[in-house]
Amino acid sequence: MSQKPPNPTPASTKSLCNIRLDLSDLRATLGARGRLVEPTITCKVKITGNMVRAEVLHTRLRRLVPTLWPSQPIMEAPAEVWPQHFIAANAPVTLAQESSGNETKHDAIWALGEWLVALTVALQRTAYESTYQGQVLAVEKNTVLIALPWMRLRTAKDALRWAAQHLIAWSASGQPADAEPWHDDFKRWLNNAQRGGNNIITQGFIMAARQRQLPVTRLSPDAFQLGWGSAQMHWEGSCFQDSMVAGRMANFKHLSTQRLEQVGIPVPSTYVVTTQEAAEQSAETLGYPVVVKPLNNDRGEGVFSNLYSSAELVSAFKKATEFSQNIIVQRHVQGEDYRLLVVNGKCMVVTRRDPAALIGDGEHTIKELVDIANQDPRRGDSSRSYLIKLALDDISLDVLAQQGFEVDAIPASGEKVLLRQIANFSTGGTVEDVTERVHPDNALLAVRAARAIGLSIAGVDLLISDIERSWREVDGHIIEVNGGPGLRLHWLGNPTRDLNGEILDQSLGKHQLRIPTAAVLGVTHDGWENPAARICRMLHHLFVANDGCPGTTTSQGVFINSEQISAKSAIASGKVPAALCDATVDTAFFELWPRLLDKYGHFCDRYDVLALYEMDALLSNDVTDCLARAGHSAVINADSEDVLALCKYVPAGCQSVLVSMAADNPALVAHRAKGGEGLTIALHQGGRWIVACQGSHEKPLLSVNVLGYLSDALGETGLREAMFALAIAHAHGMRWENLIMPMVSFPLEAALTHQHKAQ
Structure with missing residues (x-):
């Protein structure tokens, strides 16, 4: 059960800017209002207390807002663009706005209203709600009317109250809210709220669609419709209208490997087995070293590589059967691990993946180094986390033992200690963007692999010793083709790139998503x-x-x-x-x-x-x-x-x-004098006709008699x-x-x- 936020009240600390925010008339609609494009909440906020000038308020709050949450790819908004980054452009004109002057107090109230909107939207995004922008609608005396987007109504209402609570505390003390008595309740609320939100890939695509002013309709927590009517397209995660056949083929690795081999794409020799005896026989046929992995699993779970003996094979087989009854035994291919992201026939990003590892400092044990790494606030256990926490599990202990380490060992300064053999980002691996270095032959190979499976968006795994040389020269192999690929490794490899937006643009091409x-x-x-x-x-x-x-x-x-x-x-x-x-x-x-x-x-x-x-x-x-x-x-x-x-x-x-029903209507006459268009009734051929006009030009359309x-x-x-x-x-x-x-x-x-x- 989510923690209910307290009613926003003035902070007890001696005030730098002692304010009170009273929320009232909160009303939600499933449609959009107030120039927003999403389901909308409107709320009146009465602001009382001693206000500071708007520019002072902006300076103070821009300094404090980065202390609220760790940097995330969906949330990144430099302090200098707050609060405008979360405010819809072109505010609606209201009577209250027209009658308001530019007094200092009016400006400060408007500015505080925008901060309340921005912080509420941002808190919803941090709770993995794909909300875009809100708006201040009007200011009258000391009351501001705001419009907020929402996806889960309870979460939005809570976010509004927590935003108000933070603004009151920040304005009063000028310090982060960590020491406030309610701060632990806030963190519990945020943690609970995050469990029901979008995954971060979906959130990124919805944000990209909103930025491009594309219509978005939510179909399920992670599936949505882009566009209207006959122009619509469906999207879920990073899957874009692919057929069920393509999805199944990508999920069942042996089928995709067979398909790739059929079209002449280099793949490792592979067997699918269900018994330990068959696994051992397959390994003998292939020759060691081999790889063992579940037939239909992803995220690197149950994958064991570089197995040199029957004993290692048997141990890996037993662990892999925890994920699937059908096991792949594959010839191990040497080379560095690369993920090539293919979108609609174009290789867009190439990222090198390295297994989860630690770098010794000569002072801390391996366990302590893991704990230090996991203090990074971006690391978490959820599939929605930006980075994945490192784990000292059975697999890690086996890998450490192969290197001669125990968890209490202290690696030398600069010494690299592997925690995994498989270079998978979802098990704590690290990445490097190498898009600019990839050889054209390797990019084309990935495109061919995605096309062979039938995927419009695919993550193609390539093992090759040198990504800057052609696979033909250095014996590269496609290991897997993944549907619905994760994007976090590419975000981390190049954090400044608008990858979701580029994928959206490449996927849509010239397709218009709107209908008249x-x-x-x-x-x-x-x-x-x-x-x-x-x-x-x-x-x-x-x-x-x-x-x-x-x-x-x-x-x-x-x-x-x-x-x-x-x-x-x-x-x-x-x-x-x-x-x-x-x-x-x-x-x-x-x-x-x-x-x-x-x-x-x-x-x-x-x-x-x-x-x-x-x-x-x-x-x-x-x-x-x-x-x-x-x-x-x-x-x-x-x-x-x-x-x-x-x-x-x-x-x-x-x-x-x-x-107008009258050709001499003053408004119509004035409009036509400026070259404007209109429709009226005028005499033509001795009778009344509907006449189209633009400026001085007239076009009789039909007699009113036929519309009798x-x-x-x-x-x-x-x-x-x-x-x-x-x-x-x-x-x-x-x-x-x-x-x-x-x-x-x-x-x-x-x-x-x-x-x-x-x-």
Whole structure:
């Protein structure tokens, strides 16, 4: 059970900056709010006490934040980039922000709010939560409103309170929090929280995806979906959409060895046995020395190399059978051990691995040297640990004995003492990056090996005496090809390299993970009177008629291509929309209500086209948050003053398209005068036509008479809805000519029969 953090209270130490943080109105949504792209918590923080200037606060906290945890590849953020490294760019504009001045106290409160956000996000990451960035939303008097990402809600809430506790202590004493009475409780909480988080490989890929603004949907603790709809890809650990056949072949080493031999790749001669007698016979046939290892195990467990006698073979066989009934006996190949990481046909990293070892100092025993090495805070026992603790187990004792050592021996200064014969990072081995030195033939051999097994990401183990010379010259051999390879050894070999990001880029290539999206923002209506839902239905019909496969989420149900997959309202479900998860959907449309966005948040991080049809208030933060998520176009109802008032919040670079029932609408006229686009109704050929316009150019599309079924049922509202659907579809790149006939054939009756039931 995780340790509950104390309520944040002022530190009792004589204050350098005595503050109190009171947390209230904490609210979580499964969707994103406040310009975040992840599930979001919002919280009000009342700050009281004597504040220091923002620049003093930054200096003090940047000095203290490195004392909180050891350096990790996922957590590394130099002190000088705190807190901004954890803060989302482009803060949302709120009324409270607009009315606030630049007073010193305001700046200090804002700065402390950002530190609280940054520290909460960082604590979640340290608990192996793949959270990205948070945000300060507003400051009003001495209260700051913050938005935080979360994955496990309990962990996020605890992280927020522990972050507040640390900020209070740091601000008061200017010293690390180690001496605080609650610090042991904090460490216990963090240790417990880490057990349920992501593995660090998954965490690294999610961080890389977030940095590239790629949509991420969590499928399981370590599996996730990148992208939307038909563009999506699945990822787990370092496995990227590989077939089950490839995974099984990589896991069963004998099968992969046979496959490599079939395609002409040099591998050691190998036998698979189930009895000790068969193992001894195989060793005699191969000739000593030999290697013994389990058939289907990894991380170097149960692997014994350089066996020169039958006695050593029998002992190794018995130990290996603890991991598998099927045992590989293989000819031992001399050479240094290299791991070559192959990604999508490219050898990206080459790392030399050395067995776990100690270097004597002439003073300490072997046991003491192990204890000293294990004091490195990066070392741990978990598979999530950055480094693995050294162990004096039976295998280590055997290896020591072969060198003539006991654990109480004191090695001479500079003397190397092996703890393992196998160069495996997961058993405490050390590494060196040699990517720049690898011979092209050796890199190509690794690529061929990965391709032969069918892996898009593979860790290829090569034994060779000199990595800078071709395997053809120095008799190199591929020992194993591993699916889902670990990356920690490569991180350690080159800590400054963004390896997860490079792997992601290489894996995706030119593949676009996003599908076109559009959202129609409306308000609550009763019965069939629901314009936003009908506009979405019209859009869906237009795209189906043009051979698309749209997915549409409305208060009237969920529609994918020509099917209605649910008749229930889908905008109040609090779940990721099916349209974003269905692998056939190539365009997604959403009906949005501000009231429900406040309750559930956004499950789509951005909308290529955002349509503002009607508003029930002049301004709300949820509406401005919607506008901030608009991509290339915003379709605006120029006949609504409430909607027009929001135009100033349309992001820079986002094109506005104004829709009006009157060609002389002042807003439309002014917009066209600047070269803007719009849709209106004007006289043409003696009748009223829907006309597309840009600047002074006009293009009549169709007579309103052919849409009589709309005006008969809905009056002018029906025509405006049709104009919105046409404008959104055109903003998505569809040609006007391809929209006219489908618009005429829209099945209005079906849209009118649905009763929305969103709450």
